[in-house]
Amino acid sequence: MKYTFCRALAITAIVSFPGWATAQVDDFIEQHVWIDLAATPMQIEIELTLDLGETASAIHLATLALPLASVDVDGTPVGWSDSFSDPGYITDIALPSQLPAGTQTKVHMVARGELDCASLFYPGYQWCVHDSHQTILPMTSAGEAWYLSSVFAFDQFVGSLTVVAPASQDVVSVQGTEEERSDNGDGTATWVFSFDYPTDGVGLYAGDMEAVTSETGFPVTGYVPSAHVTKMEHAVAIAAEVLDYYNELYTPMPADHAYLVTTPNSLPFGGMGLLGTIFLNEYVFWDEYAYIVEQGVAHEFGHTWWGHMSSGNHPFFTEAFAEYSAWRAMGHLYDDAMRTSGSRMNAVWYMYRRTGNADVAVLDPKVFNSPAYGFVIYHKGSTVLRTFEEAAGEAPFTAALRALVQSGPGHTDIDKFVSEIAASSGYDASADVEQWLLQPGFPHLEVRPAVATSATETTLALFALTDDPFAFNLPVRLTFADGTTRNESLTVGEDGSGHVVWGLEGYPVLVEFDPRWTMVREITPGADRADVSFDGVVDGVDLIEVALRQGSFLPDERRVDGGYDPLYDLNGDGAVDGDDLNLVLAAAASH
Amino acid sequence: MSQRRYERTRLPSRVTVIVLLVLGAVSGCGEQKALSFNADAQPSGPRLWLQHADTHDTRLTFEVWAAEVGAVLGYSFHVRLDDGVVTAAGEVTPAAALGSSSEAALYLQSARADDLAVGGVRRDLGETALDGPVLLATFPLDVTGEVPTPLRVERVVFRRAGGAFVATSAAGGTIVRKGGES
Numbered sequence: 212m213k214y215t216f217c218r219a220l221a222i223t224a225i226v227s228f229p230g231w232a233t234a235q236v237d238d239f240i241e242q243h244v245w246i247d248l249a250a251t252p253m254q255i256e257i258e259l260t261l262d263l264g265e266t267a268s269a270i271h272l273a274t275l276a277l278p279l280a281s282v283d284v285d286g287t288p289v290g291w292s293d294s295f296s297d298p299g300y301i302t303d304i305a306l307p308s309q310l311p312a313g314t315q316t317k318v319h320m321v322a323r324g325e326l327d328c329a330s331l332f333y334p335g336y337q338w339c340v341h342d343s344h345q346t347i348l349p350m351t352s353a354g355e356a357w358y359l360s361s362v363f364a365f366d367q368f369v370g371s372l373t374v375v376a377p378a379s380q381d382v383v384s385v386q387g388t389e390e391e392r393s394d395n396g397d398g399t400a401t402w403v404f405s406f407d408y409p410t411d412g413v414g415l416y417a418g419d420m421e422a423v424t425s426e427t428g429f430p431v432t433g434y435v436p437s438a439h440v441t442k443m444e445h446a447v448a449i450a451a452e453v454l455d456y457y458n459e460l461y462t463p464m465p466a467d468h469a470y471l472v473t474t475p476n477s478l479p480f481g482g483m484g485l486l487g488t489i490f491l492n493e494y495v496f497w498d499e500y501a502y503i504v505e506q507g508v509a510h511e512f513g514h515t516w517w518g519h520m521s522s523g524n525h526p527f528f529t530e531a532f533a534e535y536s537a538w539r540a541m542g543h544l545y546d547d548a549m550r551t552s553g554s555r556m557n558a559v560w561y562m563y564r565r566t567g568n569a570d571v572a573v574l575d576p577k578v579f580n581s582p583a584y585g586f587v588i589y590h591k592g593s594t595v596l597r598t599f600e601e602a603a604g605e606a607p608f609t610a611a612l613r614a615l616v617q618s619g620p621g622h623t624d625i626d627k628f629v630s631e632i633a634a635s636s637g638y639d640a641s642a643d644v645e646q647w648l649l650q651p652g653f654p655h656l657e658v659r660p661a662v663a664t665s666a667t668e669t670t671l672a673l674f675a676l677t678d679d680p681f682a683f684n685l686p687v688r689l690t691f692a693d694g695t696t697r698n699e700s701l702t703v704g705e706d707g708s709g710h711v712v713w714g715l716e717g718y719p720v721l722v723e724f725d726p727r728w729t730m731v732r733e734i735t736p737g738a739d740r741a742d743v744s745f746d747g748v749v750d751g752v753d754l755i756e757v758a759l760r761q762g763s764f765l766p767d768e769r770r771v772d773g774g775y776d777p778l779y780d781l782n783g784d785g786a787v788d789g790d791d792l793n794l795v796l797a798a799a800a801s802h
Numbered sequence: 803m804s805q806r807r808y809e810r811t812r813l814p815s816r817v818t819v820i821v822l823l824v825l826g827a828v829s830g831c832g833e834q835k836a837l838s839f840n841a842d843a844q845p846s847g848p849r850l851w852l853q854h855a856d857t858h859d860t861r862l863t864f865e866v867w868a869a870e871v872g873a874v875l876g877y878s879f880h881v882r883l884d885d886g887v888v889t890a891a892g893e894v895t896p897a898a899a900l901g902s903s904s905e906a907a908l909y910l911q912s913a914r915a916d917d918l919a920v921g922g923v924r925r926d927l928g929e930t931a932l933d934g935p936v937l938l939a940t941f942p943l944d945v946t947g948e949v950p951t952p953l954r955v956e957r958v959v960f961r962r963a964g965g966a967f968v969a970t971s972a973a974g975g976t977i978v979r980k981g982g983e984s
């Protein structure tokens with residue numbers, strides 16, 4: 212089982228093709244698809260208009276999930292063959308003659324036969340479903356394609372989808388325009404979806420699963436097997452609130468109804484977010500995966516804005532942004548502590564659970580082939596966005612994100628990201644891009660506190676040191692015995708050190724660094740490991756602080772929040788428990 | 803070998819010095835007044851205070867009490883003293899205010915020269931009502947110098963389940979010699 216949440220796993224397939232690096236890709240302009248689900252055998256007809264990226268005598272398109280019956284280019288029948296370099300994934304379509312780059316070409320194809328859903332890229336899994344009860348066609352994937360999308364780049368197009376389905380089935384697809392349904396009087400109905408908002412992510416569901424619609428908030432309908440109706444009701448309620456939040460935060464999506472479709476466990480992904488429609492694997496509704504439902508819904512619907520309404524040339528702009536948005540939404544629905552828990556969970560999963568301890572920069576081209584891919588793109592990437600938010604300020608950062616969305620799909624890159632942040636906040640993020648996104652790793656910081664009291668004043672001095680090449684402002688929260696707090700920050704400079712002295716009205720019994728987990732970082736008390744409150748002495752506050760984290764653990768599974776913060780795991784065994792509490796008692800008694 | 807011989811010869815002379823000091827003190831002051839404790843006025847509301855329990859010659863035993871704090875997960879406080887005048891005469895003994903078994907609660911104690919620290923926390927992260935008065939700790943001090951000398955209670959922290967802080971007042975006091983000090 213792959214516990215992945217994604218915009219489309221096809222992305223990982225894309226980059227494995229040799230053509231990725233060199234080919235001048237064709238530009239998809241418009242695509243119309245007709246699919247007859249009621250016919251035996253099934254038939255799909257596609258009309259694609261594209262501009263040739265380079266002078267060519269053939270074009271290379273994703274191989275469909277059912278056999279081609281005929282292909283013509285600009286009205287001339289042509290031949291086709293399985294790709295030599297990527298057999299099974301790519302089909303080479305012969306052009307009637309060599310055509311120069313920039314030529315607009317119309318490819319028309321008819322495919323007919325048994326739908327072969329066996330996934331080439333994920334052996335043992337199905338990429339689609341087609342039986343008498345339902346048809347589920349996720350975003351197209353080379354080898355199991357049902358519409359055409361570029362296998363070499365994110366490339367959006369406009370167009371339409373016409374579906375003939377059994378009249379008893381509900382049909383959900385694409386975003387945007389009102390679907391039009393007409394009864395054919397022969398036990399079938401025809402549904403027409405047209406999309407003016409450019410996309411390369413089209414999904415299709417036609418079936419008779421139970422439908423659950425939100426009662427308040429944004430209109431959302433979920434389709435689910437009857438066994439999981441109660442859980443879908445919750446998922447739909449969360450989605451309705453999350454979508455209201457995203458609409459307000461970023462820009463309203465071009466759809467007035469959203470859909471959530473349950474996919475069988477035989478599909479290889481946990482979730483897939485399209486524009487206004489998401490697919491969730493049914494295992495998400497199993498009791499043992501209850502923790503995934505809300506974050507999964509929030510992440511996948513985040514892709515409406517990050518991956519569809521906007522997108523860039525790198526999965527950072529889809530996955531990291533969707534994950535960042537998910538926890539921002541969760542914080543909005545619940546409280547700031549909920550947001551912090553997600554941020555911490557992501558940071559911890561990246562810092563301590565990377566496969567083989569591999570690491571690579573988020574924007575390093577090698578990230579695609581690294582075992583650290585998921586850790587870096589989803590978990591570090593989303594936390595780094597939180598870091599940028601902290602540096603720019605919440606409102607200006609939001610304004611920058613809104614500008615990215617409004618620039619539309621395909622236009623986001625790191626330079627634009629930096630310039631939008633600068634425009635809205637005045638903060639030049641270049642250096643932070645350099646250290647957080649273009650180099651691997653994270654800072655391990657040691658902080659030594661010293662408190663001095665006199666009759667008139669208490670001073671707190673902090674000395675911070677890291678060997679890692681990071682410079683940053685660390686938020687610091689001081690708490691006094693009566694519970695009052697004071698927010699400060701500690702600057703760690705280019706030389707890896709930071710030093711501050713604050714005059715205070717009282718003794719700071721608890722000093723917390725980055726309490727909202729705005730960055731990937733490890734912070735350790737430098738003088739006495741048990742002084743987790745960083746006030747220079749091991750006392751009852753340290754005992755309470757560790758006790759409050761009892762039972763937290765470093766999870767073995769992605770997206771499980773073990774509540775883990777390494778600061779409180781004194782013996783570093785991956786669990787905060789009685790052994791750590793005893794270390795606090797021993798450290799105190801040793802004085 | 804020579805080290806041991808050296809220590810053996812030094813021991814009697816240390817005893818002699820202490821005896822001479824005590825004799826000197828008695829002869830200097832005439833009749834010695836008993837050591838005692840002037841407690842600061844007890845505040846109202848959630849509070850913690852020092853109480854003098856016992857005196858044996860120069861050793862005074864103190865208790866730390868709390869009242870009206872409400873339900874708490876745990877607590878922490880420090881007693882600061884002038885280590886030129888008083889010294890901790892043994893372990894600080896936390897009372898089992900939050901539960902008596904180590905499964906129920908853990909208690910921390912720390913005795914530095916000028917700082918005694920006590921803490922406690924419930925293991926189950928639940929709460930115990932400290933409406934009191936409830937004894938939190940006992941500690942003995944030896945007076946080795948000139949009084950009066952203050953005992954200050956500082957950094958008094960009570961926290962509810964979940965970690966919220968409870969604002970609390972605290973009262974310390976002054977070790978004195980009973981019967982009118984100049």
Ligand SMILES: [Zn+2]
Nearest residue numbers: 216217218530
């Ligand atoms: Zn995703």
